[in-house]
Amino acid sequence: AQSVAQPEDQVNVAEGNPLTVKCTYSVSGNPYLFWYVQYPNRGLQFLLKYITGDNLVKGSYGFEAEFNKSQTSFHLKKPSALVSDSALYFCAVRDGVTGGGNKLTFGTGTQLKVEL
């Protein structure tokens, strides 16, 4: 079974400061990892994904994430936060094992609040 944990319900950061939203995962095989952002009453917008290759993945809107296999983590980061980054962020995982199905399993979400 695959699962994702986002240990923080909310992260507060001042505009201009770096931000980190944490995510750890559990899968049977190699993980496919994703970050999505959701604004109020809106759909899920894709930010970035890790399938294979470089551990540092760069995505939309200046976000990046670092895959750490030994720590089974895929934390989302941004060097300088903007007030407009305030939203709900979901980490998701897909088990890379063939035949294991390819649905995404989501974490419980982390509300990011960026203040002036």
Place this chain on the structure above:
Amino acid sequence: AAGVIQSPRHLIKEKRETATLKCYPIPRHDTVYWYQQGPGQDPQFLISFYEKMQSDKGSIPDRFSAQQFSDYHSELNMSSLELGDSALYFCASSTWTGGGYGYTFGSGTRLTVV
């Protein structure tokens, strides 16, 4: 670029009524997924279809059914609606891109059961 289209955007139904949600995937995407997101909750996987066949099943109530048609659009049918069915229902589609699966989500259908 074409996205995943869901209709309707909003739906209000009374208890015990039925509802049908529609999803039109990105052209040439071969898999469709349905998710339910309750208020303040993370999206929960309901069911998926690959090439018009059910490929996986999650926490979908027996009152719900879904299918994928020959044109690859999918419909989620919900009967005997309950207040607890009020949620945002997402459809996503995916295909193998060579660099891994790419998933695209629709904007969702917000169902309110009163």
